[in-house]
Amino acid sequence: MDTPALASHRFAPAQCPRLVVKIGSSLLVAEDGSVRRDWLAGLIAEIAGRHEAGQKIVIVASGAVALGAKLLGFERSSRNSLDYAQAAAAAGQIALSQSWVELLGKRGLTAAQMLLTLGDLEDRRRYLNASATLDRLLQLGAVPVINENDSVATEGIRFGDNDRLAARIGQAGAVGGVILLSDVDGLYTANPNDDPEAEFVDTVATIDERIVRMAGGASTMGTGGMVSKIEAAKIATSAGIPLAIVSGHCDRPLTTFAEGGKGTVFVAEGTVTAREAWLAGRLTAAGTILVDAGAAQALRQGNSLLPAGATGLRGAFDRGDVIDIEDENGAVIARGLSEYDTDSAARIIGKKSGELEDILGYAPRSSLVHRDHMVLL
Incomplete structure (x- = not known):
């Protein structure tokens, strides 16, 4: 098994020509519903540096509902209503896009938005179309910014969290790694908030029942949690793509992780065909x-x-x-x-x-x- 340092090197530009970076809602949007622009600017500086080193970056980012709720003046309780959440997503997505365009533009990078639904990646023909679009954008040097299309997705036919979406995008984009930037720093043997003896797990070679039982807890703003991250790791590693869970609670999280910072790496060995990866990663x-x-x-x-x-x-x-x-x-x-x-x-x-x-x-x-x-x- 890799040492933690060697495992983190799997995501470096030299070993990973294409990388998906997923950003959790609580990292991107503050509790008051505003974009955390200073933190985001620091992350984009890291992305720009990796781009110069030859690594193509795909961003999967949520936060539209939280941001839109503030813009439209919704009470927090209104987000539990599907029609309110969809309206908030429609307003919030534009504001988020503006931030991405502006901050990436300052680094000489072009943002390209893709809003997807579950059906876009579950239907084989639509999946191949999305994959072709993603590939062309990366070839052109753009930075795709991807989110679930929350303004039209309905319960029962949606991803529900961006962890699994990031893993599926990793498959579609034929990437070499997926990093989930989160409000947790990785997987523990138990919930560290409840069990002071919980041990940190730095590397996972096989996702078995023991690993699944370790998952628990959810983010305060997102819809994911450790359970969805384990599911995302299954999707990614089934396609031969390593996945890392890394804390985003620092100014330069990608650099911190690359330089030996904390994070759980799910190691993927071997390769599968693109069709096998699509089948294995389906959610329905x-x-x-x-x-x-x-x-x-x-x-x-x-x-x-x-x-x-x-x-x-x-x-x-x-x-x-x-x-x-x-x-x-x-x-x-x-x-x-x-x-x-x-x-x-x-x-x-x-x-x-x-x-x-x-x-x-x-x-x-x-x-x-x-x-x-x-x-x-």
Whole structure:
């Protein structure tokens, strides 16, 4: 495993030509609803320095709702109402954009805004379009500033936090690393506010149940917290992208981290294809196929999912839809593209290959999910 110093070097310009930096709401917007311009100017100075060193930076930044609420005179309690929050986001986003344009411009950099919804990255065609736009902006030397389009996103069809959005943008932008600047300095074995014996975790090689249990607590202004950061780390590392959680409560947080400052690094080893990364990082699936222990083991060995190993299904899906594959313990172990729609799949689960043609009335496809269209989780 990397030492903490070596792990932080993974995000340096020489090792990481493209970097996503996510900025939490509580860092960007003060409690009174104003932009923390002095802090932001310091961060942009760091970004400019990295840009000169050859590193392309993508910014994922929230705070529009908090800023817009002040501009429109909303009470804090109004933010819990979806229509008020959307109105606040519409007003706040313009103000935030002005700050980015002005402060980046002073450093000779061009800001380019991208507002995305969950569907833009879950739908394969729209994902590829967003990816192409992001790639071209970076090639042109612009600094993309990305946020969820809170003014139109609704509950149930939104990211809900910018941690996971940052990780998905990392996939779409083919970046070498993701840094989450937060109001916490990393992962602890327990909540340090509640447990004085909680130990800091500087490097995570594998995100297992033990790591997941360590997560807890939420930011005072954002909608994330450590749970969403762990989920973001899963998305990033599944695509071979290391992710770091770093405190933003200092004037030059990127430099502080690079020079040995505190931060938790989730290490990613190996590589996957762009299509596999997109599948693994999805936050939604049309349905679920349940499998027995034998099928689960076969999948881990690189085999396709055959009907004989399936024990049940949930949801409604068509052929080509993304579905999850769940083992006997209720864990999602793989994700892929279904070879059948719900009705046909329901008729053949648990059946042997030789029985399928008689059941369906036509020459069947051999698998429910083919290994070439599947990724293990």
